[in-house]
Amino acid sequence: MTQPPTRQExxxxxxxxxxxxxxxxxxxxxxxxxxxxxxxMSDQLPVVYxxxxxxxxxxxxxxxxxxxxxEMGYMxxxxxxxETKGQADLQxxxxxxxxxxxxxxxxxxxxxxxxxxxxxxxxxCEAQGAxxxxxxxxxxxxxDRKHPGMKVDFCGMDIEDRYVFGYGMDYRGFWRNAPGIxxxxxx
Numbered sequence: 001m002t003q004p005p006t007r008q009e010x011x012x013x014x015x016x017x018x019x020x021x022x023x024x025x026x027x028x029x030x031x032x033x034x035x036x037x038x039x040x041m042s043d044q045l046p047v048v049y050x051x052x053x054x055x056x057x058x059x060x061x062x063x064x065x066x067x068x069x070x071e072m073g074y075m076x077x078x079x080x081x082x083e084t085k086g087q088a089d090l091q092x093x094x095x096x097x098x099x100x101x102x103x104x105x106x107x108x109x110x111x112x113x114x115x116x117x118x119x120x121x122x123x124x125c126e127a128q129g130a131x132x133x134x135x136x137x138x139x140x141x142x143x144d145r146k147h148p149g150m151k152v153d154f155c156g157m158d159i160e161d162r163y164v165f166g167y168g169m170d171y172r173g174f175w176r177n178a179p180g181i182x183x184x185x186x187x
Contacts, residue, residue, distance in 0.1 A: 005172050013171055017182035020159050026167050029156030033136055034065030036154050042068035044104040049096060052076035054110030057168030058138050062108060073098035077121055101129035110168035112137040115150035138167055163187035
């Protein structure tokens with residue numbers, strides 16, 4: 001793994017970044033997603049999993065918007081490991097925390113980029129006996145490199161094909177807390 005970025009590099013990335021979506025845009029997208037998820041899943045007593053770390057911000061925002069009984073869990077699967085490009089293999093850092101045998105499952109994540117991580121997470125849920133698996137992401141990156149046949153059930157917004165951060169998405173492990181969605185200059 002490479003050295004962590006310096007504070008100066010991180011501040012420069014933010015100064016030069018293009019804001020693609022404002023905090024208000026994100027909040028409106030989360031409200032719409034919550035309405036759609038509630039309509040589809042409110043009678044299922046689902047297990048809702050946040051995929052760490054990116055899905056943490058979305059899960060925290062979404063939980064107060066879903067007004068029905070649910071059980072919350074987490075899992076940590078990654079291909080990025082602090083880098084700006086995904087690695088070939090998925091690394092499980094924490095397996096699903098709540099048993100899902102015979103349960104309806106909702107996976108919350110920050111971004112649907114190529115979909116390799118999400119596809120493997122769905123397969124793992126199905127292998128553990130989930131009755132159904134639905135996916136919700138804040139951001140869908142528009143490009144033609146998606147995992148074959150992969151789609152998400154609930155999506156907040158589409159964005160252009162750039163390296164983005166904010167609202168759970170990171171730049172080399174930092175800026176997940178940025179109050180909007182930003183694109184790194186040149187990436």
